[in-house]
Amino acid sequence: MATISKPISSTRNACKLCAPLGASLVFKGIEGCVPLIHGSQGCSTYIRRYMISHYKEPVDIASTNFSEEAAVFGGGQNFVTGINNIIKQYNPAVIGVASTCLSETIGEDVDALIRDYTGQNKHTPLFFNVSTPSYCGTHMNGFHQAAIAAVARFAKSGKTGSHINIFPGFVSPADIRYLKELCIDFKITATLFPDYSETLDNVHTREYQLVPSGGTTIAELEKTGSALATIEFGTVFNRGVKNSVGNSIASAGEWLLDKMSVANNQIGFPIGIDASDKFFNVLAGLTQSPMPEKHQKERGRLIDAYVDAHKYVFGKRAVIYGEEDFVIALAAFLHEIGMKPVLVASGAASGVLKSALDEIVGPGNDICIADGSDFATMREIMQELKPDIMIGNSKGYYIAREMKIPLVRAGFPIHDRFGASRIHHIGYRGTQELFDRIVNALIEYKQENSPVGYKYI
Template sequence: MNKTATEKKDYTATKNACKLCSPLGAALVFKGIRGAVPLLHGSQGCSTYIRRYLISHFREPMDIACSNFAEDTAIFGGGANLKLALENIRKQYAPALVGVATTCLSETIGDDVPMFIREYRAMFPEADLPPIIHVSTPSYQGTHMQGFHGAVLATVEALAGDGRPEDPGDGKMRINLFPGMASPEDLRHLKEIMTDFGVPATILPDYSRTLDGGPWTEYQRIPEGGTAVADIRRSGTAAASLEFGRILAEERRTAGTFLEKAFNVPCRRLGLPVGIRETDRFFETLAAVTGLSIPEKYLEERGRLIDALVDGHKIVNLKRAVIYGEEDLVVGLASFLGEIGVMPVLCASGGKSGYLEKAIAEIFPEHVGKGVRVLDNADFVDIEGAARELAPDLIIGHSKGYTLSRRIKVPLVRVGFPIHDRVGGARLSLLGYRGALQLFDRIADTLIQQRQDASAVGYTYM
């Protein structure tokens, strides 16, 4: 029987959550906008935790500002703190944009952040102030992915078609691409694809350089790279928007649906392009929208992927896997595993959209309730209990599942965010034929190593 969010647990607290806080997702989006500074309206501990968590995954320094709540702020409100923080950021960073994400504390006391921002602007009527984007991100109501998508939506709503005459559009066919929480390596791959198609693309967010750059001779408060504010303003003139995520496609209000309703920009809602089927759909949609042919190099990449799947089929076929993480990633991974003959016996997420089971059922209609178990709104206590019953051959997910992997003695293939116990989490590729090939190799090699380590002779050839 599948377990839903409405069933009662035998404990009241979440233990080792399989999700992260909403402001973290919002901060990541703002780090992907050129010249932007994220500002958390709340206590200093929130910004310190989020900075440290992101740094441990991306291995890059980063600044995240904070309005620095104290005891008196929690009682009398944080308006003065927010205005002071905004002014400090303006003087010290000269940002192109400030993204304000609210934390649990400021949301709980009911701070009216839009009013505070209006009051701050009124204090400097002659100043050329940057756009200030506000997104509501109380963690007690959502996950890091809801904060992420909320920040993308808030940014597009605030900037697209804001009437500035200097941003009428450049006359070229442009595509808006909202890829979700992809790795910097995958963002670079998506940019390469758009370049090969010869179509300018506004990818939001784009932290492929800001969170995975080269060495510095001196500290940069705002790293180079990111989606330009001017390009976001032109998003209402695009030929189409592409959004990744089967779970996101169930939401009524997203950046893509806003642009479709407000500016008649058609929105194509696709699954995360992991594996052959979903990547085929992405390339076919891109070709249909642009009227251009799929570049030959990607047809060759598809061929190499299929050849590799044939070569390694005997290694992975009929294996059983536990997968966990953010919901759209779990759906994408499940789709790919089905293509290579691996049964995803457990698909688990800390998200609680209520759409996960439906999305998995669309991929495995004959197996849900039989061979595939779905857990949403789950923590690692739930996941470990189910995994012990299901006896998988491998586990696929981020590094927070390592202790689970160690306890039940099943190898972990690290995918997604966060990856804190390995180098290179930001450089892992997952999307497209290229990413699927790399993931397949890692899955197959993990199974080979497991069998090799268990061998009495430790063979060196197969």
């Protein structure tokens, strides 16, 4: 296994996004919450642009709108003005505040700003804030920081109940709806957090909703501290990154285990049969009930599909890129179906990627790892690797086009295709859909590049 770690003087087309964007996703997964970015207007505009383009929903992200004066003398007055405007226009139940590079660099004390505001004003919304300077991580660090901050702010300890927590990480709205369906099938009450399955993929309404319906309620967040157990998807979380609540705590589930003794079950993203089996086994163990027949049949159909399509995928060389937890799950899935991940790339650099892949594929493999990478570096590496397919977000399209290989779009952001909110990734059903897309992309490539053009393949 080769790890690419050459000196980089500048990032050329980053394979990551900014930390406040990840925090904003968590804010959008809380009922009645309006995100506030404490920094320049450009930061909130950047976040809105990415989220609107991917989810195809209106996304309001407020900003304290730093000017040169605020950058020198502090943004306290901007903060007050911003909060007053949010309350006046949106009347939110919750305001989630994320700092930016600028407000962090000048040393803004957001905790103090919130205390001063709530001390001087009655009947204010609920507040919680998170430190998210982008020079200390990626959008996934911001996501997990915000998830930890929300649980730390709202969770209440109490007598252990029969409900569970499911913290799925950065998955699609369709994946979250699938998890809700699973909870119904297993007859279990669960708090899914964050839940942006409606706020970022809502039904059509005649009137514009200033604050979209849906999201994890504050009452549900309060109950996370008395849950029977937590299930959270991921391997990396915030490991390798110092955070505001203690470097040893890398996830919301770890915080609940440490502070409120809620048992925590960390499993990789359930993509593939083996990973999905682990997830369903945890669910079955917590509920003391077998897997429902519907899902047993979905598993069986997936196995049958693996057999049917083995001749199309075996030995194919793939490049996968995106968030670390996501690419680790994809690497395990590709290994399972007989494809060879030749390059695994991410803009993050937790230091966990190599050991995670060694555990999946075995040490001594020849996978090329590019963590802390950008797309220009990936492009250079791929010239020698000669892959058959790329799997990742839309930002890699120009490389796939240049190398004339198919790109299967998955993850975030997807700007050049429709329906990103409805892409399934997890469970037997999500794996089936992803597998079909990969197989068909390879078949289409062979068909389009054949001198005769197969009608039957």
